[in-house]
Amino acid sequence: MSLAARIPEPSPDAQFAADIVRGLSRRQKSLPSRYFYDARGSELFEEITRLPEYYPTRSEIEVLDAHATRLMRNVGPDHAIVELGSGSSRKTELLLDAAPRLSAYVPIDVSETALTEARQRLSARHPRLRIWPVVADFTDLGALPAGLEMTSKIGFFPGSTIGNFDAGDARALLSSVRRLLQPRGRLIIGVDLVKDVDTLVAAYDDRAGVTAAFNLNILERINRTFGHTFDVTTFRHVAIYDKALSRIEMHLESRREQTVRLLDRWFRFERGETIHTESSHKYTVAGFGDLAREAGWEVGETFTDQKGFFSVHDLVAPSSMARPAA
Ligand SMILES: C[S@@+](CC[C@H](N)C(=O)[O-])C[C@H]1O[C@@H](n2cnc3c(N)ncnc32)[C@H](O)[C@@H]1O
Incomplete structure (x- = not known):
């Protein structure tokens, strides 16, 4: 049994579906970063906190x-x-x-x-x-x-x-x-x-690939929730530092041109097109x-x-x- 209080809100899956459709319909496709954190995502985040680069x-x-x-x-x-x-x-x-x-x-x-x-x-x-x-x-x-x-x-x-x-x-x-x-x-x-770019980027693109797994888990979570739709192997983790905006951006880049059927819609990806999954602003x-x-x-x-x-x-x-x- 859950030990936590829950603040009433629309069904979590309905909200997740609406946020996916809104995000993937944008010119720069995006997904809200809070969806990283299902049970698997929280576990991967804990692993990230122990990485030498993080x-x-x-x-x-x-x-x-x-x-x-x-x-x-x-x-x-x-x-x-x-x-x-x-x-x-x-x-x-x-x-x-x-x-x-x-x-x-x-x-x-x-x-x-x-x-x-x-x-x-x-x-x-x-x-x-x-x-x-x-x-x-x-x-x-x-x-x-x-x-x-x-x-x-x-x-x-x-x-x-x-x-x-x-x-x-x-x-x-x-x-x-x-x-x-x-x-x-x-x-x-x-x-x-704010600090040197190499230190910043390494913290979000570790050698062991844990941050990549964390980022890709958002597609796996979509698959687990709404039925298998994304072929996760056709996306790769990308972390870049945008100096003008003082932020690390994490993206999932499509390795090939593809169309994904999800929530009764089709979403088209060009080769190299990305889904922006998280920004981490530095101050x-x-x-x-x-x-x-x-x-x-x-x-x-x-x-x-x-x-x-x-x-x-x-x-x-x-x-x-x-x-x-x-
Ligand atoms: C970067 S982790 C930090 C975890 C921990 N506070 C720490 O400092 O190590 C972000 C945490 O915030 C939670 N989180 C992210 N967005 C949230 C939101 N909109 N509402 C509630 N929790 C959120 C995630 O589930 C995750 O546990």
Whole structure:
């Protein structure tokens, strides 16, 4: 039985089908990156975090390890951590260990298997902590589970998942998270930084081919959900860095001209045509600070790892947010 609350929404498969048709009908075909994360995708992502080329996880853990005590100072029984895109919740353990009096932890993710595994592991380690997993799309969250009204909410948004959104959508998401966490909200957010192109591209195109398998899994998920349609061997993983947009793009490139029948439609692919599956925007510390301020946050402390590869920002809702709306 599922241990997670589910926010009501249209049937997940109907939403998936609508998003596929919309994305594959565009001139630049695309699929939303949140569909990477079924059970297999979440497993592959965990494998990616252990790859030698994938510096973001190690760099962010280095920062959290060094500063968790400072970030969690003054956190007591009147506080809850609300995590967006929590996945395995491995990084959260560093915060939870530094906040033993914390009242509740609310992990939010589209991957139910990741939430269930994390909950089992964390409740064994923190038996007194209330853990309320929520299966939901964090871009479309109405409200938090009832029972949190009296707690101060500390948002946690690690993994540079914010980088998957272009600037306008990132600003809108940061604003809606600010409203969700009010009053007295804080957001501890991990943001990957601009660096040399070779390091960036290698992190998304590893030698062992795990990121390629992760990318191709989105076609396999379509096959598993809607019947076998894609011949996955006719697509290959591509990762490029667009310097002008400061972002890594992942694509699936058709190795040949082909027509795919899916959801009662035909989708034509030229040889070399791609499906854009994910963007990962890279920021400077100052550039991300500007974005956060545009979304209504005040920027508190910012920490980086020794190499300056990754940043963790402590954002604070302006004090006016603490006053109830008139
Ligand atoms: C890059 S991984 C990061 C995982 C983990 N937080 C970390 O830092 O290692 C992104 C996570 O966010 C989840 N996710 C992606 N888009 C989402 C969305 N729109 N709503 C909820 N969860 C989402 C994925 O299932 C995945 O667990």
